[in-house]
Structures are given as structure tokens and as C-alpha cells.
Amino acid sequence: MRRQLAAAALMLVGLTVLCGIVYPLVTTAVAQVAFKHRADGSLIELDGRIVGSSLLGQPSTGDRWFHPRPSSAGADGYDGASSGASNLGPTNPALLNTVAERVAAYRRENGLSPETKVPVDAVTGSGSGLDPAISVANAHIQARRVARARGLDEASVLRLVGQYTTRRAFGALGEDAVNVLQLNIALAKVR
């Protein structure tokens, strides 16, 4: 057994050098040379300041902005240092009460009648708490509010929504998704 333990320790050292040092460093070097922008987190800079990452959602409130989905990352949501979800079960009263409140708030904010069904993504939290996207249905409802608050016509806002919608990959993989941060930045440039 002692001989095996010695071999084990030395083998672990060898594998640690290969898989724990050489592999990540070579991958990092290749990534940094070939895909620097993406390897660094697809950061968006405006006037020399980092405003966020096109892959990460961030909070935005008020009528003039498109709102992302509810988030359980950190105390206030969209905390990049503590990704995570609510972990509430499907029959948990805590989840059901929260969703009921969100439905009411969403209808109020967007001027919907109390009978209108609300897109499910608008009233549920994502898995990461950093979901950068909302559904097209959700964006269409918000577009009216945003257009009115900014004094734009709804058609032009909807055009922007279309521009920042990523369709299913190859028409089949995943779902259509509207990137909220990119859309908001584009809006700010318009008016």
C-alpha cells in the first residue's frame, strides 16, 4: 500500500501540472489572443466606462426603460457576485404570493386591464438571476409604455426590439430572446 500511496502522490503532482496549470493557462492564452472581447466577458463600454456585459442582465426601473425579469441574485437582484435563483418549489405559497404581486405590478406599470394574461417570464425569476433577456411578448407589451414615456412612436421602438431579438439558433435551438441591456442602450441613443 505504501508503494501505491507514493505513486499516487507523484501521479497527482504530474496530473496537477498538466490539467491544473498547463491546460487552463494554454486555454487562457489561446482565448485571449483569438477571442479577447468574449474571453473578458463581452463587456460594453460607453465613453470609456464599463456599463455592463451584453451577456448579463442588470436592473433598470422607471417607465423610460425596458425592465428585465425578476431576479434573486443578491439582496436587490442582478448581483454579479452572487448568481442564483429563488429555489421556490412550484406549490410553495411564497412563490405563488410573489407571482401574484408581480402580475398586479406588471399590469399596473404597463396599463393592462386586470383580466389580461401576463407573459410568464415577466413574473418569474430566472435560474441565474442574471438573465439578460426577456421574451418577445414581454418586450412588445413594454414597448408601448416606453414609447409613451420617451415620446417616441411605438413602431420605432418595436423596430429596435426586433433589432435586439436573437432568434432560435438554426431555427430550433433554445428560444427567441430580447436582450434588455442592449435594447436600453440603443434607446438611450435615440432619445
Place this chain on the structure above:
Amino acid sequence: MSAAAWVQLAVLVALLAITTPMLGAYLAKVFGDGPAPGDRVFGPVERLLYRVAGVDERSEQRWPVYARALLAFSAVSVVFLYGLTRLQAHLPLNPSHATAMSPALGFNTAVSFVTNTNWQNYAGEASASHLLQTLGLVVQNFASAAVGLAVAVAVIRGLVRRRSATIGNFWVDLTRGVMRVLLPLSFVLAVVFVSQGVVQNLHGFRSAHTIAGATQQIPGGPIASQEAIKELGTNGGGPYNANSAHPFENPNPVTNLLQIWALLAVPFALTFAFGRMARDRRQGRVVFAAMFTLWIASALLAMQFETHGTPKLSALGADQRAVATQSGGNMEGKETRFGPAASGLFAASTTGTSTGSVIATHDSLTPGGGGVALAHIMLGEVSPGGVGAGLYGMLIFALLSVFIAGLMVGRTPEYLGKKIQAAEMKLVVLYIIAVPVVVLGFAGTSVLLRTALGSTANPGPHGLSEITYAFASAGNNNGSAFGGLAGNTDWYNTTLGLSMLVGRFLLIVPALAIAGSLGRKQTVPPSAGTFPTGTPLFTGLLVGVVVIVVGLTYFPVLALGPLVEHLGL
């Protein structure tokens, strides 16, 4: 389920249909006796490793020596990893200032990664330094997967060889698994991931000034390199807390499909390697078909449940219909870019492969979807199971199946011409009951302990599901969680750690013993009394045995957890 969801599933199946035979043929050469592709590239590095470790690559080991080498390697790995978790605050490459893990958490984490489980009672962003991630966790992601491969190959050799005292050399199998299978595949996959937006840098957090005027911390790290082996090695431990739901780990539906493929690629391919090494490809295809049947059935069920949503949310005014402008479905804990169909597919694949990475919160799955995930774990790493572990698990079930068939229709229990006798059957039974005993034992005890019950986040039957899921996940070396359970307590850290150890080594040792015992035997030519194992009928029998054994063991707890919750919808 939408048409796109069906196409998505079809694309994945097509990808697997292409890669499984190719990768299977390659694996058979890597672990066969003759020359293998890449000898000239990998040979020198491997020989250097053997020289460093003082290993004679030409000498073979009897099964007890093989097992001792494996246990020694795993023990040394646990000690090293435990040291890293405890000392990370004082070591370099800690830009986010992670502090030392508690002794119980360190034990849990070390055992978790060495056993290929990757259960995580910590959040990666803040609690694990880059040094711990790469030098500790990534290394074990490779090593633990290669250990699984080694055992699978040793079991194949036991079945295939005649009158052989030895079953191979653990150090050679371990090294070849890392060098020739996992490292090259991971590197290619990691670079593809980066090209799609998975991050790969050595930064700590960077501050962003958001458009709303707040600050957001943007995490960094060598993520793509970890992500690739996390899936290929069926490990599952994510560098970030949200795992593959995190956009920096899994930015779009393309990376998502590649991740699902990576989970399934090696476990499925091993069945074809088995067929080739046994010189009877039908045997490999039969095992493949059994695994595939269980996997796709689970995938379809989970996708169906999640796209369907829950009536409770509809009643509150949420629109869960799938229409052109939204995916609909149960979106709590799911990402918009993936939607419920891809999330169900991923959930079934991660639980079938004992991986445990997630793109959707399993705690928030519908009762049906969560129940499928839980039951799929309980099948015990066979659909198609972890790297290596899936194949040797299914081969153990194959031995049980020929034995049961022998009892039912009066055939002599033989597999690949080897007589299955009392010695092997005792080991098979030990293999099959070890995990249920710890899972149900610890879960039952937890329900009776007030402190353990206090860790649940959801009331009623869902709380029972949380506890059961935790021990099923640990015992079967899966690693996914009903994440609401606050597992970072001394009780759960310790008992889950013990479950992982039992679920790994109390299975590997009997499997190797069976390999040793069968390897010594001479084969007997098939006779009229032989039950043929290369036919669809045997696939059916195998699937039936797996489902019945698991059903009888776990049905009561599944009924009290997910089933009751489903009826209450």
C-alpha cells in the same frame, strides 16, 4: 412541446449518432492492447508521467492491487483538495478574497470532487479562489472521470479476457484516460465555448457602472476550461453558483446544445468501445439501446412537464402558452434564451449522466419534471451514467438480468460466455443495495432531526423531495440539487460526504472484484441453454430490471414527495 423543441431533440440525437461510434472506436483503441492513434504525440508525455510516479507501464495488476492503487490515488486526492479548501485564503490567485472553508465544508467539497459528484455546498464566485478551482477542482474533474473510465475498462477486460490473473494497470488507464480522451476533447470544446462568449481570463470582479446608475460586479475566471471538462467528465461542479444557467458559463442555445452533447458523449461512446473490445458489437449496441431508451424517455417526460407549466401560475394570471412570441411553460428558475424545452432536456441529461450541472433550478421544476429528475438519478448512473460509471453500472445490471432470466426461464446464467456464479452474484447484490441503504437511511434520519428538517426551504411534500434529492444525488454521485436545501451544515456536509464515498467506492470495489473473478474464468461456448444477450429482447429485459429494481426500492418516497405534490396542483 413545440416543433422547434422536437427538432432540438432530433439535432442532439443526430449529433450523438455521429459521435458515438467514432468516439467508441477511438476509446477501444486507447484502452486496447495494440497501438493507438496519437502514440507518437502522447507517448512521450505519458512515459514522463510514469517515470515521475515510478510506475512500470508494462506490468499489469491483479484486481486487489488495481483497487488499492485506485483507492490510494483517491485518498491522496481528498487530502490534497481538503488542504486547498482550508488554506485558500493564504495562497495566491485569490482575487475575490475567498476565505477558508470550514472543516465540514472542506471535507464535503474534497470528497465531492474526488468522487465525481461535484455536490457544492458553497457558491463559487465568492467562496472558491481561482487556485482552488483550477489546481484542485479542475484537476479532479479530469482525474475522477479518468478513474471512472479506468474501472469501466477493467470490468470490460474481466468480461473479455480468459484465464487472466490481471485486469490491466490502473496508472496506465488513468493516464491514458486523461491524456488521450479528456484533455484533447476539453481543449477543443473550451476554445469553442470561448468563441461563443464563455469567459476565460484570470480577473477577479470588475465593476460596471450600470445604465441605471448603480454598480454591478462582473465576475471573471478561467471558466471555459473548467466548463468543458465539467461536462465531458460528467462532473457538474460549476465555477459560479448558478452553474450552467449563468450566461458566462453557457451564453447561448448553441453552447447549451454542445454542453448536453458533452455530458452524453463519452458515456454513450463507451458502450461501442465495449462492443469492439468484446469482439461482438451487438453486445455494445444492446447496452447502448437500454441506456438510450431510459434517457430519451426521461427527456421527453421532463420536456413535456416543463413546457406544460403549472395550473397554479395560470390561475394567477401568468400566460404559460407557447406562442410565436414566447416559450411559455414553467419559467421559474429558467433562462429566457433556453426556455422550458431545452431546460427539461438538460435536466434529464444531467441526471441520467450523474453530472449534476444545471441550466434551470431543479427545486423550481414542476412536480412532474422534478420527479423525473429525481427518479432518473435513482436509476443509479446508467442512463447513460457517468463517464465509466455508467458502463460498469449497466454491466452489473446486465449480470443481474441474466441471473434473473436464468431463474425465470431455466437458462444457465452466462454473460459473454462467462458463467455467473454465487461469488459474482453476491458482489452484484452488494453493488445494488449499497446506495439505497445510505440514501434512504440518511434521508429518513434527516426527516426525524429537527435541525436537518430546518434546512428545507419549501414546505410540505416538496421539503421531503429536497432532502431525498440531496441524498439520492450524493449517493449516486450526481451533484445536482434541489438547491433550496441549506446544505452547508455539519450534518449535511458530513452525511452527504459519507453518501458520496459509499456511492463511489463501495461500488467500484465490488465492480473490480467481479472483473477479477470473471477474468480468471474460461469462457464456455454458447449452448441451447444460453440466454442470448445480443438481442433486442435482452435490451427490454435490461430496461425492465433497472426500472423494477429502482421502482421497488424508491417508489414509496417518490410517492410521498413529487407524486403527492403533483396531485395537489
